[in-house]
Amino acid sequence: MNRLTLNPMIKMILIGLILLSGGCASTSPYHQGGEGLGGYTDKAGDTPGSFQVDYVAEGRTLAFAKYAAYYRAAELTYETGFRYFIPLNAYDLTKKGKVWGDPKDKLNGDVPGVRIVIQCYNQKPAKPSYDAYQYLNTAKLPGSELIYSVAQRKGDQSAQPTNIK
Secondary structure: OOOOOOOHHHHHHHHHHHHHHHHHHOOOOOOEOEOOOEEEEEEEOOOOOEEEEEEEOOOOOHHHHHHHHHHHHHHHHHHOOOOEEEEEEEEEOOEOOOOOOOOOOOOOOOEOEEEEEEEEEOOOOOOOOEEHHHHHHHOOOOOOOOOOOOOOOOOOOOOOOOOOO
């Protein structure tokens, strides 16, 4: 019998394509938003250090959307070089009986969404605030059991979380 043998390079390419296609099939529950996919979006506000964070939790609960929005707020605070943030406003963006994104989607039912507007600070403000470092060092990545700490993000590795009072 004559066995079909594949060139090792072709074998590697096929294995890579199989792995890549498997990775595309599963989307993490916490991710950057895209067309009709849910996830987070953010944009800078009118004043320095202010941001708007939206999280649409397609296939999840409103509680998940809130948790993910606050998690993204902590990430955004850290990523933009700030340490603390205060939520100024929060809005329920839940769409009742229809979906966000592409109207050709055949999904029905409520799609939870949350918007929070935050103000970031370098120094701890007098008002109650969230310490982004503490938040990221202790909160689980939304939808998983993993903590993605400041040290893992290659940030200020000498920073120690402080208690918020």
